[in-house]
Amino acid sequence: MNNKFYIIIAITISTISNGLYSQNQPQPYAISVGGLLLEHQYSHEQVIAALGSPQSYHTENDFTFGNIREYIFNSNNVHFYNNLFKYLNLINSAFKLNGIVGVGDPASKIYDLPHNNIENSNMNNSQIIYYLYFRNIEIDDLSPIKFYVENGVITRIVYIYCDDV
Numbered sequence: 001m002n003n004k005f006y007i008i009i010a011i012t013i014s015t016i017s018n019g020l021y022s023q024n025q026p027q028p029y030a031i032s033v034g035g036l037l038l039e040h041q042y043s044h045e046q047v048i049a050a051l052g053s054p055q056s057y058h059t060e061n062d063f064t065f066g067n068i069r070e071y072i073f074n075s076n077n078v079h080f081y082n083n084l085f086k087y088l089n090l091i092n093s094a095f096k097l098n099g100i101v102g103v104g105d106p107a108s109k110i111y112d113l114p115h116n117n118i119e120n121s122n123m124n125n126s127q128i129i130y131y132l133y134f135r136n137i138e139i140d141d142l143s144p145i146k147f148y149v150e151n152g153v154i155t156r157i158v159y160i161y162c163d164d165v
Contacts (some may be wrong), residue, residue, distance in 0.1 A: 065082075069083075105154050129146055129148055
């Protein structure tokens with residue numbers, strides 16, 4: 001047999017094993033805002049098409065984080081770092097996660113989102129923070145979605161992507 005045959009066999013085995021490896025890796029549960037999935041890349045045009053025209057828009061190139069795009073929609077902040085959806089701060093009902101849970105909704109709706117785990121901690125008598133882990137991995141402590149809840153109602157939703165997970 002010639003060397004071409006061995007190269008073709010090696011490439012085929014490598015391709016199959018890489019495909020099987022990626023299929024066996026846990027994938028994050030899909031969490032989106034206006035159809036834009038957290039931790040996915042989007043162009044400026046895609047953000048505008050999905051979320052509409054922002055109240056304000058700012059872009060800068062940062063030595064540490066690269067290209068940063070910040071959008072403000074009705075006082076809600078959405079950030080992209082090198083086109084990756086990495087930051088979300090919702091303070092009113094303009095947007096809902098997966099179209100079903102947003103600011104102003106009862107805390108019980110948090111459980112309607114796809115998740116690996118949900119934990120909470122009491123901040124004081126009327127405020128609780130819920131931590132929704134959606135990355136579908138065993139250790140997911142660095143990037144949960146945080147729901148701030150007062151008297152049973154969601155008052156704020158925050159997500160900050162962490163590269164270390």
